[in-house]
Amino acid sequence: MPTYNKLVRDKIPQIIENTGKKFSTKILIDQDYIKYLKEKSYEELDEYCAAESNEEAVEELADLLEIIQALAKHHGSSIQEVEAARKEKAEKRGGFEEKIFLIEVED
Known part of the structure; x- marks a missing residue:
């Protein structure tokens, strides 16, 4: 039986x-x-970097966005607040x- 030891989406079981x-x-x-959300973010970022088509890239960006949403919630925030912070920074x-x-x- 393969061992995965990684965070998976809620419906995978x-x-x-x-x-x-x-x-x-x-x-x-x-x-x-x-800890595992952070690890998953690296996994999904690697998959995005390896994407060979726009369709694959968008799928991986969706996975990254799902992780960002979960991280925001964990930190007592929301994706809307993250977006507001992004806009302010921009x-x-x-x-x-x-x-x-x-x-x-130059120094």
């Missing part, structure tokens, strides 16, 4: 059960939950739309 396979899960305590410092690559700054 039901999907596995529907295939007739045996599996084991546990509910994480908050400290472990945040107003003050800009976004990444102009594709500016900083090479060096």
